Amino acid sequence: VQLSAGPAGDYNPQVLAMPDSSTIIAWQTDDSSGIRLQRLSYDGTKLWGPTGILHHYQSGDPLHYYGYPSLVICNDTSFYLLFKKASASFNASQQKFSMMKFGLSSQQLFLADIDFQSVGHIPNISYIKAISDGAEGLVIGWLDARISNLYLDGFVQHTDASGNPLLTANGISVSGSSTSLQLDDIQILYRNNKIYAGYNNTSNLYLQTIDGAGTIGTP
Numbered sequence: 130v131q132l133s134a135g136p137a138g139d140y141n142p143q144v145l146a147m148p149d150s151s152t153i154i155a156w157q158t159d160d161s162s163g164i165r166l167q168r169l170s171y172d173g174t175k176l177w178g179p180t181g182i183l184h185h186y187q188s189g190d191p192l193h194y195y196g197y198p199s200l201v202i203c204n205d206t207s208f209y210l211l212f213k214k215a216s217a218s219f220n221a222s223q224q225k226f227s228m229m230k231f232g233l234s235s236q237q238l239f240l241a242d243i244d245f246q247s248v249g250h251i252p253n254i255s256y257i258k259a260i261s262d263g264a265e266g267l268v269i270g271w272l273d274a275r276i277s278n279l280y281l282d283g284f285v286q287h288t289d290a291s292g293n294p295l296l297t298a299n300g301i302s303v304s305g306s307s308t309s310l311q312l313d314d315i316q317i318l319y320r321n322n323k324i325y326a327g328y329n330n331t332s333n334l335y336l337q338t339i340d341g342a343g344t345i346g347t348p
Contacts (some may be wrong), residue, residue, distance in 0.1 A: 130173045132156070133165065134180065145200035145208055147233070151176065153208055155198040158183070164198045164212050168233065182235045184210060187242065192216050192223055199257040203265050203290065207232050211257045211269065214242075224251040226271060228292060243292035246284070248299050250275040258317050265290035268324055269300075270317040276302070283315040283328045285339055296343045303328060303337045303345075323347065 133139040138159050145153040150171040155164055163185030168176040175181070186193040192214035199211040209230050216223035226246035230238040251273045258270040266289045272281040284300035303326040304310055310330050318325040322341040329335070340347040 130169065130175070132167050132181070139165070141197055143198050143200045145202060147202065147208070148205045149233070151233070153200055154181075155200055155210055157196045157198060161194040161196050161215075163195045164210060166210065166231070166235070168235070177235050184212075184229060186214075190214075190242075192225060197255045197257065199259050201259045201261055201267055203230060203261070207238055209259070209267060211245075211259050211267075213251065213255045213257070214244075224249050226251065226255075226257060226269075228267070228288075230292070239292055243288075245269060245286050245288060245292075245294065246271065246273065246299050248273075248275050250278055252281065258315060260317060260319060262287065262319050266295070268317055268319040270303075270315045270326060271300070272312050272315060275299075280310060281312040282310050283312050283326055285317060285324050285326055287319075287324065287341075295341070296339070301339055301343050301345070303339065 140157040142156040152169045155166045158165055163183045165181050165183050167181030194215040195212050197213045201209045203209055209228055211228045214225045214227050225244045227242040227244045229242050232238055260268050262268050269286045271284055274281050276282050283303040286300040287295040312328050316327040324339040326337045338347050
């Protein structure tokens with residue numbers, strides 16, 4: 130099944146299996162004008178038209194370039210799309226991480242994109258790690274450079290089913306200090322109302338915990 134037909138190339142495909150045996154696929158368009166999504170039935174039929182739908186900038190938003198999608202299930206009939214917004218296709222001066230919730234008929238279930246990281250200092254190549262919290266909300270992990278403007282640090286956020294942040298706005302640093310870290314990656318796990326964040330710098334591996342109140346290092 131051919132999903133994309135861009136004139137140059139399409140990037141960063143993500144795949145999500147839904148409970149009804151359909152599959153959601155999201156990818157970044159060749160010109161970064163948006164995130165395109167398609168839903169396939171179990172036998173490969175395109176359920177959202179021949180080219181899918183395009184989630185792109187909204188009226189009044191200066192951030193027109195979308196990339197690095199991530200998909201997470203919400204419930205049997207809806208899912209989350211998380212992605213990066215930017216004001217330019219490269220070396221963007223304005224950047225955010227945002228989310229939208231969709232239903233299985235491609236309808237948007239939030240009135241507008243919800244920004245869960247809006248303070249900038251996001252690396253150009255960005256990957257969002259997100260998992261379900263089991264209650265239709267999300268636990269999200271990512272890297273940004275807001276502390277030092279140079280070295281990356283890991284951050285986490287927990288949102289409810291309406292996209293409201295349950296921790297500090299723009300996320301909590303997993304290092305628990307203002308000391309800059311040069312991180313390469315972050316992985317997250319959620320169990321018993323606690324976030325486990327695994328990350329590495331240039332030489333070592335670490336595991337940190339964040340409880341439901343946002344306290345770092347709770348046993």
